[in-house]
Amino acid sequence: MRQSEANMSGAEDRDFVASLEKGLSVIEAFDASRPRLTLSDVAKLTGITRAAARRYLKTLTKLNYADFDGRYFSLSPRILRLGYSYLSSSSLPARVQPFLERISEQTGESSSAAILDGDDIVYIARSATQRIMSVSLGVGTRLPAYCTSLGRAILAYQPDDVLDAYLRRVRLDPRTPKTITKKPELRAALETVRSEGCAVIDEELELGLRSIAVPLIQENGTVRIALNIGTQAARVPAAEMQKRFLPPLQEATETLRRIL
Incomplete structure (x- = not known):
């Protein structure tokens, strides 16, 4: 053997x-x-x-x-052919896009879907109503998982050994004064995400930006994709994020879970 x-x-x-x-x-x-x-x-x-x-x-x-x-x-620009090969061969972005557009119509806010790739999230679909970040977001954009709502929504549902390995190797750079930079605090935040079923980021990625994300939990309990809504901090108080945006996100992920 x-x-x-x-x-x-x-x-x-x-x-x-x-x-x-x-x-x-x-x-x-x-x-x-x-x-x-x-x-x-x-x-x-x-x-x-x-x-x-x-x-x-x-x-x-x-x-x-x-x-x-x-x-x-x-x-x-020719390098885009490599990314297009994935997008054109995968039905995932095409299936997710209509749900993001509906979320944006319901809330008036931008919504996105991303997957985990290494220690980063990669945007696979997006419905933008306005620009809310200094960095332009689009399909293929990569951001650190630890300080994004999409990243935390996915990380929180990874197997213990995968999450332990991630926490050992990741470097928690302060993107803003509010960014969690201590690993025990990040682990605690991920436990909160799992217990509440959503991840809320309050200006940790960029000052002036708040976002909320929910995981798309497959039938077997695995999570490989999350959906989020991003908004300007001046417009929506942190205490209202779940009340205003959680229902449309949960509705979308519940439907997507049955068809993906």
């Missing part, structure tokens, strides 16, 4: 393409806060050598997935 497992593990190792992993890490080095990077920047962020980083960046440039101005590299 052990020999069989070893053979299987060896086969899986042979099937793993390390160069593809490194190439993807080069792409992921770019984000909203780092849209332009030098060769040295990429090597440092990915942990690969400058020579390897050069090869991957030159390849991406030759294939028109990246641009180079003589000093800085940046991703080109």
Whole structure:
């Protein structure tokens, strides 16, 4: 039995393409806060050598997935093809979108859906009635899970071992003076989310922004997606978030749970 497992593990190792992993890490080095990077920047962020980083960046440039101005590299619009491949092959965003639009119609507020990807949430669908953040949100936007309502709504329902591993490795940077930056406090906040069935964020991600999210709990008890409503803090008091926005979110997730 052990020999069989070893053979299987060896086969899986042979099937793993390390160069593809490194190439993807080069792409992921770019984000909203780092849209332009030098060769040295990429090597440092990915942990690969400058020579390897050069090869991957030159390849991406030759294939028109990246641009180079003589000093800085940046991703080109062609990179959107990679994200579109997921969106076009998945029915999840298309199924969720009408529910988000209905929530926005009912509340007059922006609503979103996101999944957990590593330690971040990634927006997969959105219905925006107005801009409520300094950073523009859209499909594909990534944000830290720990200080977002969508992230906490998903994290709170992860298995204990998964959550423990997350809390060990995550770095809780203060996005605002109100951000929870102590891990015991974050764990307590996640326990509250689980007991109340929703996550409310009061200006922890960005000053002036409040949001509430609910998990979409599958029949088997797992959670991979959450829906939220975001609003301006000056317009809706924190004490009213659940009363005003929880019913439409719960209605949407209850219906989606039966069809996804």
